[in-house]
Amino acid sequence: MKTFQVGDLKLKINRLLLPIFLISFVFGYLREMLIIFLVVFIHEISHYLVAKKVNVKIEKIELFPFGGVAKMDHDYVIKPSHEVLIAAAGPFSNLLLLFLAELLIFYNIVGSPYIYFFQLSNVAIGAFNLLPIFPLDGGRVLRAIISIFYGIQKSTLLSIAIGKVFSIMILVLGIYLSYLSLDNIYLIPLAMYLYYQANAEKKMAVFLLMKEIIRKKETLLNKGIMNTEHLTVLDAVNLNMIFSSFKSGKYHFVTVIDREGMLIGTLTESQIIDGISKYGGQITLIAYIKIIKRKESIQ
Structure with missing residues (x-):
């Protein structure tokens, strides 16, 4: 090269x-x-x-x-x-x-x-x-549009899934057209390559979200202001589910309620990330809030 x-x-x-x-x-x-x-x-x-x-x-x-x-x-x-x-x-x-x-x-x-x-x-x-296949231009546009409504992780996974469907369609079309004429056989390795690239991108999905969070923190520190997004969730939801719902370019506040709709507490995006790093993503919101309150009472 x-x-x-x-x-x-x-x-x-x-x-x-x-x-x-x-x-x-x-x-x-x-x-x-x-x-x-x-x-x-x-x-x-x-x-x-x-x-x-x-x-x-x-x-x-x-x-x-x-x-x-x-x-x-x-x-x-x-x-x-x-x-x-x-x-x-x-x-x-x-x-x-x-x-x-x-x-x-x-x-x-x-x-x-x-x-x-x-x-x-x-x-x-x-x-x-x-074509809406990542990492082609169409796939990137698709992910960017989806990320306006969902988090960067969900939008990446969704755009990759759509891209895989199109890759399989190209593969099937390539097999059929190659049967008619070997001039079209190039479609088969092309479809396989696109599917492979989509798989490689899927493994990066969590990393993408972490990079996005770092960027948001840098933006907030540099500008001193950022748009917010409020989420209301049940206390039985785990931190990973909240984490994957975070959107690009917004700082998140999470209001936690029980099944009766009673307020349990409010968490910031930073607290969610801190909780995942310390206790893992499977810990529920109610369990995490209890830990936070226990620490506050000791102090």
Whole structure:
């Protein structure tokens, strides 16, 4: 993997690109490969430019033979609105390039058949990335939208589940189309790769929430103010359930009641996190509140 430093951005070129280009040259498809590479590069650079605009650091961009990925610094602690903007920037660049190519054709500025391949490449790459499969752009947009209503952990798990369903659908479609023509066999490993990536992301779900909580604490300390979210829960609920319900960009207060609706107590987000670290996530709210009150009485 060859790495280039362009300003504050690391650009990594996969070592498979050179042999792919050589094979394409031998078989007369070098121009097509260069067009695909150009479209992918513009797609990923669009992520970088929008991320820079909203003060999110892109650590590096990796370019593969038929795709690329923009890796963010603290990728999982950005605001949902910023994640939508950054993720949508790639497919939007493909739409813009498609429109520009159409203008060139309409005004007879360019008449080469390669302009049509350029358009097809933008449609294919843009549409593929809009699939709601994590970590594609569509999956990131989906997670960001869901996280507005649910916590970052729940939104990640839900978007991963949706992505897995789509991966399985692509796999089934790939098997069927490969039966009709082996030209479509590439869909099978592609679906398997997407499913594998979704599984890898699932293992990070709890870590994502911890990173989000750290970011919220930093924001609160820096700004001195933050929007709040109030939750009312039964005393039999455990801390893990509360923890997974926390939303992005808000500080939480938890009102605990019994089955008769009588107030048991109120806990802050910090107390919930502290309780998990000390007593584990399975401890119930009523048991945790009793511990807190016992400590307060001793003091």
